[in-house]
Amino acid sequence: LAKTTQPISMDSYEGQEVNITCSHNNIATNDYITWYQQFPSQGPRFIIQGYKTKVTNEVASLFIPADRKSSTLSLPRVSLSDTAVYYCLVVYNDMRFGAGTRLTVKP
Amino acid sequence: EAGVTQFPSHSVIEKGQTVTLRCDPISGHDNLYWYRRVMGKEIKFLLHFVKESKQDESGMPNNRFLAERTGGTYSTLKVQPAELEDSGVYFCASTRRGLGLDTEAFFGQGTRLTVV
Numbered sequence: 001l002a003k004t005t006q007p008i009s010m011d012s013y014e015g016q017e018v019n020i021t022c023s024h025n026n027i028a029t030n031d032y033i034t035w036y037q038q039f040p041s042q043g044p045r046f047i048i049q050g051y052k053t054k055v056t057n058e059v060a061s062l063f064i065p066a067d068r069k070s071s072t073l074s075l076p077r078v079s080l081s082d083t084a085v086y087y088c089l090v091v092y093n094d095m096r097f098g099a100g101t102r103l104t105v106k107p
Numbered sequence: 108e109a110g111v112t113q114f115p116s117h118s119v120i121e122k123g124q125t126v127t128l129r130c131d132p133i134s135g136h137d138n139l140y141w142y143r144r145v146m147g148k149e150i151k152f153l154l155h156f157v158k159e160s161k162q163d164e165s166g167m168p169n170n171r172f173l174a175e176r177t178g179g180t181y182s183t184l185k186v187q188p189a190e191l192e193d194s195g196v197y198f199c200a201s202t203r204r205g206l207g208l209d210t211e212a213f214f215g216q217g218t219r220l221t222v223v
Contacts, residue, residue: 036212043111043198043214044150087150091206094163095140097150 004088009102018075020101022088025069031090033064033071038085038100047086048073078105109133111201113215121223125187128218132181132201138162139182140202140212141174145195153197156182157205189222196220 005023012018024033032051036044048055050062050071061074075082085100114129132139141153153172154164158179167174171190176182186193196217202210 032206041216043200043217044212045214046211049211091210093205094152094155095200095206095212096152097142099149 004090004098006086006088006098006101008099009104011104011106012078013106014079015077018078018082018103018105020073020075020086020088020103021070022073023070024088024090027068027090028092030092032092033062033068034089034091034095035060035062035073036087036089036097038087044087044097049091075103078103080105080107111199111213111215113197113199113218115218116216117219117221119221119223120189122191123188125185126189126220128184128186128197128220130182130184130199130201130215132199133203133213136201136203136213137179138202138205139176140200141182141184142198142200143195144198145192148195150198153184186220189220191222194220194222 032049034049035047037047038044048060048062050064052064055062063072083105085102087097087100112131118126120126137158139156142150144150152166154174155162156176159176173185196219198214198217200212200214202212
């Protein structure tokens, strides 16, 4: 199973762009890179998924280099409500969580 | 469309007692997953059902834990007898098909279990 490594915590301010990088050096060919967000007292919530290059949706962008050994979640113009834990997972028939990155957005 | 629902939201039981957690996945979702987070630790995979069959139960901690999914709809996770280290938040998730491209897992709100 591919293991992921992310920063334990990050701080940002409202209105800034936040980039969270995840490394997954032993990612397999069939694995997809998926990010989830979790607020306190709630279950994780899907944010975005990609295989390679760039994926963008209404809440985030995901950048994946050609070697796929890392990925970067980009949150544009964060607000206080984006304070949460963000998990990077590599997924194929299996979904295992790492420690996640605790993002704190300050006013 | 109703989301994944879990019952109860909280449970406080004494060591040695039995507790049964329930998860109702999204209708039509064949895949159901159980996870738990104990205090200060990561979210850990417990097991995965495909319909009523256990696809992967490698994360079940010991034989005090029993998961069932009769009829391939809702699932129960029974802990008997409960121990103090079983305290934590138990999450359930469901997907329509197996994990892979364009497969989003939907999680319930979790059941917070406290064993005293």
